[in-house]
Amino acid sequence: MDVHGTxxxxxxxxxxxxxxxxxxxxxxxxxxxxxxxxxxxxxxxAGVRDVDxxxxxxxxxxxxxxxxxxxxxxxxxxxxxxRGELDLDAPVGHHWPEFKAHGKERVxxxxxxNHRAGLPALDHxxxxxxxxxxxxxxxxxxxxxxxxxxxxxHGYHALTYGWLLDALVRRVTGRGSGExxxxxxxxxxxxxxxxxxxxxRAHRVGRVGPVEQPGVLRARPKRAVADAYADPASLTRxxxxxxxxxxxxNDPAFRAAVLPAANGIATADGLxxxxxxxxxxxxxxxxxxxxxxxxxxxxxxxxxxxxLVVGTRFGLGYMLHGGASPFLGPGSFGHPGRGGSLxxxxxxxxxxxxxxxxxxxxxxxxxxxxQALIRxxxxxxx
Numbered sequence: 001m002d003v004h005g006t007x008x009x010x011x012x013x014x015x016x017x018x019x020x021x022x023x024x025x026x027x028x029x030x031x032x033x034x035x036x037x038x039x040x041x042x043x044x045x046a047g048v049r050d051v052d053x054x055x056x057x058x059x060x061x062x063x064x065x066x067x068x069x070x071x072x073x074x075x076x077x078x079x080x081x082x083r084g085e086l087d088l089d090a091p092v093g094h095h096w097p098e099f100k101a102h103g104k105e106r107v108x109x110x111x112x113x114n115h116r117a118g119l120p121a122l123d124h125x126x127x128x129x130x131x132x133x134x135x136x137x138x139x140x141x142x143x144x145x146x147x148x149x150x151x152x153x154h155g156y157h158a159l160t161y162g163w164l165l166d167a168l169v170r171r172v173t174g175r176g177s178g179e180x181x182x183x184x185x186x187x188x189x190x191x192x193x194x195x196x197x198x199x200x201r202a203h204r205v206g207r208v209g210p211v212e213q214p215g216v217l218r219a220r221p222k223r224a225v226a227d228a229y230a231d232p233a234s235l236t237r238x239x240x241x242x243x244x245x246x247x248x249x250n251d252p253a254f255r256a257a258v259l260p261a262a263n264g265i266a267t268a269d270g271l272x273x274x275x276x277x278x279x280x281x282x283x284x285x286x287x288x289x290x291x292x293x294x295x296x297x298x299x300x301x302x303x304x305x306x307x308l309v310v311g312t313r314f315g316l317g318y319m320l321h322g323g324a325s326p327f328l329g330p331g332s333f334g335h336p337g338r339g340g341s342l343x344x345x346x347x348x349x350x351x352x353x354x355x356x357x358x359x360x361x362x363x364x365x366x367x368x369x370x371q372a373l374i375r376x377x378x379x380x381x382x
């Protein structure tokens with residue numbers, strides 16, 4: 001496998017690990033980027049742009065990153081808080097009166113970010129067309145009773161996270177979250193990153209699809225996890241089925257929709273550069289100040305997750321380093337995308353990381369390919 005791109009002196013182990021991912025872990029097409037102290041030190045890509053094709057991956061090839069979108073979307077609410085436009089401890093219903101039905105008047109803005117709102121699933125799932133309609137998705141959430149008393153426990157809001165966040169952004173700013181990300185985050189930083197893919201950028205995006213690790217028996221999940229995913233009535237299955245049927249991720253209608261929990265499209269550099277700007281300046285642009293970074297990565301939720309079943313840790317909109325989702329070190333924060341993609345930042349080392357792939361595995365959090373790259377980065381930076 002020919003690996004293209006560059007690494008700074010000392011980061012050669014990352015190139016070696018990236019090449020091994022294709023030889024031993026089944027990658028078909030992927031890219032990885034690493035920034036340190038605002039400077040890009042790794043920029044690599046290899047394979048094919050389409051998981052089922054032969055056209056080569058090029059510099060600037062982008063892919064659907066699924067839930068890695070959540071980390072980008074979280075920055076919208078954090079920036080509004082940082083600018084004094086949004087109080088994290090205010091009730092969501094203060095901005096969205098219809099939402100207060102069924103005891104949801106106790107849902108705070110921070111509960112949207114830390115997965116404690118009690119709304120991971122819908123009694124009446126949405127179609128893709130309904131999910132892409134901000135009025136319809138907001139109506140569905142306003143009508144939904146919480147699955148537990150808001151604020152008392154946590155469970156991963158796999159899809160509803162995006163609708164909750166978008167509804168808040170629209171009511172506070174008058175703009176949708178996709179538009180806000182484009183103008184206030186991606187634009188100033190020059191990111192190849194979109195939530196709601198413009199037609200003019202569709203040619204940049206490869207096709208994704210399932211892959212298996214070759215020559216290795218797939219690890220069996222714990223019985224409780226397997227049972228949760230197998231049971232159509234479980235909160236786990238219902239959370240991931242909030243859009244039913246789940247759309248083809250290569251469908252132009254899916255890619256063009258604004259689903260801030262699930263359908264961001266990015267290059268590896270776009271993800272890494274975004275996270276670099278959260279913890280320091282990148283070409284003179286820094287998104288979050290140190291106080292807001294402290295808020296983002298302070299533990300808000302920890303322990304058994306009502307949806308993912310395993311133990312998870314969340315700050316405000318970001319997964320935190322832990323057994324379910326290992327990052328670079330204890331202070332790291334970021335977000336994986338189901339199937340493989342990952343972005344995170346580690347303020348202690350100044351490292352920001354982005355990995356995107358077109359080969360989707362069954363992993364929800366700790367994908368072996370991203371973990372191999374993280375180990376290589378850790379070896380370099382200590």
